[in-house]
Amino acid sequence: MNALANRWPTLFLQLLLLAGCGWSLYLFGTNFPYPSPLVKSFLGPHERWPTAQVKEWILSGHMDKGFYDFFMRDPDRQIPPGKNVIAPADGPVAHIIHAPHWTFIDIHLSFWDVHVQRAPITGTVVSVDDAGDQFLKGGVRRDIYTREYGAPVQKIVTIQGALGTVKIRLITSFWTRRIRVWVQPGQHVDKGQRIGRIVFGSIVVLQLPPDIPLGIEPGDRMTAGETIVSTGAKP
Numbered sequence: 001m002n003a004l005a006n007r008w009p010t011l012f013l014q015l016l017l018l019a020g021c022g023w024s025l026y027l028f029g030t031n032f033p034y035p036s037p038l039v040k041s042f043l044g045p046h047e048r049w050p051t052a053q054v055k056e057w058i059l060s061g062h063m064d065k066g067f068y069d070f071f072m073r074d075p076d077r078q079i080p081p082g083k084n085v086i087a088p089a090d091g092p093v094a095h096i097i098h099a100p101h102w103t104f105i106d107i108h109l110s111f112w113d114v115h116v117q118r119a120p121i122t123g124t125v126v127s128v129d130d131a132g133d134q135f136l137k138g139g140v141r142r143d144i145y146t147r148e149y150g151a152p153v154q155k156i157v158t159i160q161g162a163l164g165t166v167k168i169r170l171i172t173s174f175w176t177r178r179i180r181v182w183v184q185p186g187q188h189v190d191k192g193q194r195i196g197r198i199v200f201g202s203i204v205v206l207q208l209p210p211d212i213p214l215g216i217e218p219g220d221r222m223t224a225g226e227t228i229v230s231t232g233a234k235p
Contacts, residue, residue, distance in 0.1 A: 045112045054111045074116050077225035079192035085230040087222035088168045089204035090114045105206040117196045118225040119189040123161025127185050155179050163232050167207035192225040
């Protein structure tokens with residue numbers, strides 16, 4: 001009897017280990033091919049919430065709370081001083097298109113970027129317009145977003161400031177479909193002020209007068225409210 005009693009702590013520990021292993025295997029199996037909750041905290045955002053899984057959540061309407069809280073983050077930014085133009089959105093520059101009357105800078109946001117947009121200059125909101133009639137999959141090609149029809153759904157915020165007129169196009173897609181703009185025509189905005197949010201992956205286009213020189217190029221990564229797009233000095 002004494003020998004058996006002495007073994008109970010060891011047996012109990014072994015049973016606990018077996019139960020833990022079984023629970024780990026259960027979580028692995030029920031979440032496969034995506035990461036188990038037991039390892040998510042050790043992974044970076046891209047690995048923790050893979051693209052395919054995020055798309056499944058969006059389509060089903062049942063969003064993972066951990067990812068949703070991460071996506072809705074809105075960190076403070078250090079706004080650079082001076083009369084410069086700053087990035088309105090987080091993400092890499094996909095295209096820079098030089099047209100006769102405008103320069104278009106396409107910034108592509110992923111599911112893991114901060115999705116709050118900021119004013120690139122100080123000025124007055126001239127208008128907030130709706131445009132486009134489609135929810136597109138994939139990137140925006142060339143200047144299709146400038147068309148009234150056959151273009152992705154978007155809201156266009158126009159701001160008049162010391163450097164002239166600039167436009168910020170908040171473009172949605174099949175995966176987003178929701179654009180929130182927090183400013184109104186006639187409202188004064190400071191450079192770096194929050195002006196809106198696109199929910200989930202999206203594209204933001206910064207539209208500048210063609211005579212404003214740029215200090216960026218395709219492939220550069222933008223941080224909304226911090227990255228200087230142009231010093232604002234005209235040649």
